[in-house]
Amino acid sequence: MLKITPYFGIIVLIVSLGGIFYPKLGYFLLLVFASLMIVAPFRGRWFCGNLCPRGSFVDFWLAPLSRKLKIPDFFRSMWLRVPVFVLLMGFMIFRIINTEGIVDRIGMVFVTLCILTTSVAILFGVIIAPRAWCSFCPMGTLQRAMGGKRYxxxxxxxxxxxxxxxxxxxxxxxxxxxxxxxxxxxxxxxxxxxxxxxxxxx
Ligand code: SF4
Ligand code: SF4
Ligand code: SF4
Incomplete structure (x- = not known):
């Protein structure tokens, strides 16, 4: 973990809350997608433990509120992970197609995706364990598929x-x-x- 990792959590709040008023903040998610795609083939899920703002948020901001119970095995199962991946990616692509290319509307698609997934991460983070969401997050699953055997x-x-x-x-x-x-x-x-x-x- 990098020394700066615990501070990245603030970005989740900036994009989720600030994005409601300034949708272009949603484009930050493209930087996240690009970064993890570049890193994953060489270091697997390294991005999740070092650079991901939501990973930092759940580990260092949410953890004090968490019950810290065992993460159910089902959360790691591909029977959950693959459908969640397909559903969320499908939902995002469908919504982007319906924006007619309007910059702010596309930004708002990313902002709502960030709010939705962060809400689920907070819910499971509090009632189960901080990284419960990270067990089946589509971006974690993608990194695993791209470089799970690396590093x-x-x-x-x-x-x-x-x-x-x-x-x-x-x-x-x-x-x-x-x-x-x-x-x-x-x-x-x-x-x-x-x-x-x-x-x-x-
Ligand atoms: S699993 Fe998803 S939310 Fe968790 S650290 Fe990785 S990319 Fe971020
Ligand atoms: S095994 Fe667990 S504690 Fe060790 S580097 Fe991997 S995620 Fe972190
Ligand atoms: S169980 Fe083994 S590897 Fe783990 S902390 Fe103890 S000595 Fe180290």
């Missing part, structure tokens, strides 16, 4: 004492010290910092 977390099994600290700090609630591929790892590095035996690295 994998490595574990030195000889050093691990099975203390469980890495799993406790993992915002995605992954089985950190199991030798498995973790395509939904957001490369935040918190498990590496928490490990007392320096058993984890990228």
């Amino acid at each position: 994998q977390l490595k574990m030195d099994a000889g050093r691990c004492i099975d203390c469980g600290r890495c799993q406790k700090v993992c915002p995605m609630q992954l089985p950190v010290n199991e030798i498995l591929e973790k395509p939904d790892c957001i490369k935040c590095g918190r498990c590496i910092e928490a490990c007392p035996k320096q058993a984890l690295s990228f």
Whole structure:
């Protein structure tokens, strides 16, 4: 995680609330799409753990209000993720087609998408866990598909004492010290910092 990551959450509020009065702010989402598409083929979901404004918002702004329960396995399942991806992308494209190319109307499509998805993220973030939405967010699913096998977390099994600290700090609630591929790892590095035996690295 970058030192600046916790501050990116403010962008969610600026786009969601400011965009109601100034729809062009919605175009910021295009920068988000472009950035994650560039990063994902090389580092998987690195964008989610380091640059995403909503990821920062749920981790650092919403977390104090969260019940921090276990994220249901169904949220990670492709049976949920693929339909959510198709529905949200279809909804966005349909609405853009109906804007007749008017700049502010297109901006408002992005603003409403941001408000809708942020509302769902806040709801699940409070009643379940901060990163519950990130388990099935279409942009997370897309990054996983593009580079889920890239930049994998490595574990030195000889050093691990099975203390469980890495799993406790993992915002995605992954089985950190199991030798498995973790395509939904957001490369935040918190498990590496928490490990007392320096058993984890990228
Ligand atoms: S899963 Fe979606 S909302 Fe969460 S950090 Fe990634 S792109 Fe952002
Ligand atoms: S496995 Fe480690 S780097 Fe990956 S999301 Fe969990 S805490 Fe972050
Ligand atoms: S924090 Fe380090 S030592 Fe503890 S379980 Fe995780 S990898 Fe093993």
